[in-house]
Amino acid sequence: MNRNGFDEVIHAPNRLQICAYLASLSEIEFVTLRDFLGVSDSVLSKHLKLLADAGYLDVIKRAENGRQRTWIALNKDGRRAYQNHVRELKRIVG
Amino acid sequence: MSEHANPPDVGDLRAALKSVDQAKLALVAAARTPVWLTALGTGLLAVVLLGNWLMHESRSQEAVTGLATLAFLGLWGLNIFILNRRGLKVRVIPSSSAGRWFLLGYSAFVLAVFLLTGWLLEQGQSWVAWVSTTLICATFVIQVRRFPTGEPIVPAE
Numbered sequence: 001m002n003r004n005g006f007d008e009v010i011h012a013p014n015r016l017q018i019c020a021y022l023a024s025l026s027e028i029e030f031v032t033l034r035d036f037l038g039v040s041d042s043v044l045s046k047h048l049k050l051l052a053d054a055g056y057l058d059v060i061k062r063a064e065n066g067r068q069r070t071w072i073a074l075n076k077d078g079r080r081a082y083q084n085h086v087r088e089l090k091r092i093v094g
Numbered sequence: 095m096s097e098h099a100n101p102p103d104v105g106d107l108r109a110a111l112k113s114v115d116q117a118k119l120a121l122v123a124a125a126r127t128p129v130w131l132t133a134l135g136t137g138l139l140a141v142v143l144l145g146n147w148l149m150h151e152s153r154s155q156e157a158v159t160g161l162a163t164l165a166f167l168g169l170w171g172l173n174i175f176i177l178n179r180r181g182l183k184v185r186v187i188p189s190s191s192a193g194r195w196f197l198l199g200y201s202a203f204v205l206a207v208f209l210l211t212g213w214l215l216e217q218g219q220s221w222v223a224w225v226s227t228t229l230i231c232a233t234f235v236i237q238v239r240r241f242p243t244g245e246p247i248v249p250a251e
Contacts, residue, residue: 029181
């Protein structure tokens with residue numbers, strides 16, 4: 001899955017951006033992330049599933065003010081993998 | 095998931111890093127504290143700081159400073175509420191080491207200003223309260239407008 005920090009799961013363009021958004025935040029709402037990326041619900045769900053399957057993020061559903069909101073958070077492993085991946089990209093680029 | 099067979103293209107990697115910066119900048123724009131809230135918060139912060147440094151045992155001044163402190167904390171809560179409504183929850187302590195160093199540096203700066211101001215006020219230099227308040231308020235505005243996520247953003251060339 002990774003070599004010297006380079007992570008194939010994270011490296012795909014949309015997933016790298018998802019991680020970049022999540023790394024600076026505690027949590028982000030699904031619809032906000034979808035609007036940032038400019039993708040459809042299904043495309044975002046597919047990317048989130050891949051990241052969740054790799055054990056990098058958590059999907060939290062909460063009922064707030066009578067409506068269900070879905071929040072996405074990068075977990076500890078995800079943050080480490082993302083930071084290692086970006087560090088490796090910077091190292092290769094020089 | 096398999097390892098990438100070919101060595102990654104440097105141009106692609108640069109583009110990937112640029113996309114990371116773009117994401118961070120978009121996030122900064124979305125998380126930026128509104129101008130009216132920044133102005134109100136900065137005004138209250140100035141009242142709190144000046145009240146703290148130039149208070150002369152007057153009950154009315156104490157009350158104003160206390161109310162300004164409560165109002166400032168209330169605005170802080172309001173900002174968190176606004177961000178939450180926008181679908182963003184900002185971390186109190188940044189996750190990246192750059193963000194942590196940035197926070198540590200800023201805290202050290204504020205602490206140094208407080209210590210120096212306290213010492214100079216004891217020497218009878220009351221003007222320092224105004225200079226320190228201006229310094230702290232200016233850095234507060236930069237912090238909430240330029241670095242609302244607590245991450246120092248330096249866009250790639």
